[in-house]
């Protein structure tokens with residue numbers, strides 16, 4: 631039985647809540663603390679965490695290193711699953727984690743696989759955080775995840791799954807035949823908790839994914855299960871690069887950064903083919919499916935069927 635204090639930043643977020651669910655369901659004696667900014671402390675989601683036995687500790691990522699260090703004292707693991715705007719705030723956070731004696735920091739990476747530097751502005755910022763962690767000699771685990779299922783499906787002509795469509799999949803990057811790793815959010819929680827408690831993953835990179843598919847296969851599956859015919863509109867590699875050239879001066883804190891990040895990711899996973907297990911292994915990642923063969927991820931078919939069932 632493992633006995634461990636685990637703090638999580640972003641516990642109420644889209645992905646963070648799945649990680650908390652799995653931590654609370656763990657067979658091990660894990661004591662979970664949600665690190666929350668003061669302005670969010672009264673939110674119902676935070677009160678709900680408290681009611682489920684999660685300790686709440688206030689933290690200010692823009693505050694002093696000293697205050698952050700105090701907030702982290704006694705924590706053995708720190709998981710941060712923060713939004714884009716807070717990515718760079720993890721640099722002082724890592725300094726505080728080192729001072730507080732945290733034994734493993736899992737910073738916000740959680741991105742599709744790609745080599746560092748030059749392909750994705752967001753990934754590069756996350757890599758800057760990693761470099762800082764390494765300079766500190768703070769123990770870490772990097773966890774990357776395949777492109778979310780939740781961002782992958784286009785709308786159906788009938789409008790049946792409009793609620794679940796992100797609007798980011800109405801055009802297929804490239805010719806649609808590039809193999810890429812995709813992930814159900816729920817699976818992220820399961821694998822992250824296993825990797826967090828696993829000594830083999832200390833100071834390593836782990837890649838989590840549910841299924842490898844091409845976008846044409848995703849569209850085929852959606853057509854088969856829904857019985858509907860989808861238009862297949864593509865966005866070519868050249869068009870993605872032209873769009874990115876126009877956005878070249880957009881920085882991570884700018885309002886239209888998300889659009890830039892999506893084009894960069896689409897070019898990387900949908901045209902170049904960076905986000906697959908072969909490239910992950912080439913880049914030195916351990917694969918979640920090899921580490922935890924007993925975990926069964928959600929297939930794209932199952933995800934699509936769940937959405938169709940919910941809509942009927």
Ligand SMILES: NC(=O)c1ccc[n+]([C@@H]2O[C@H](COP(=O)([O-])OP(=O)(O)OC[C@H]3O[C@@H](n4cnc5c(N)ncnc54)[C@H](OP(=O)(O)O)[C@@H]3O)[C@@H](O)[C@H]2O)c1
Nearest residue numbers: 640641642643644645667670712713740741742776777778
């Ligand atoms: N692989 C993929 O396909 C993929 C897709 C989407 C996202 N991602 C990555 O996944 C990561 C998490 O995204 P997400 O969508 O799960 O995040 P999210 O839903 O936006 O959740 C953000 C969480 O962080 C908290 N938070 C925000 N700013 C904070 C601050 N300054 N101090 C303390 N807490 C703060 C929020 O709480 P309050 O706001 O209530 O304080 C919330 O709990 C990101 O790095 C993103 O790039 C990957």
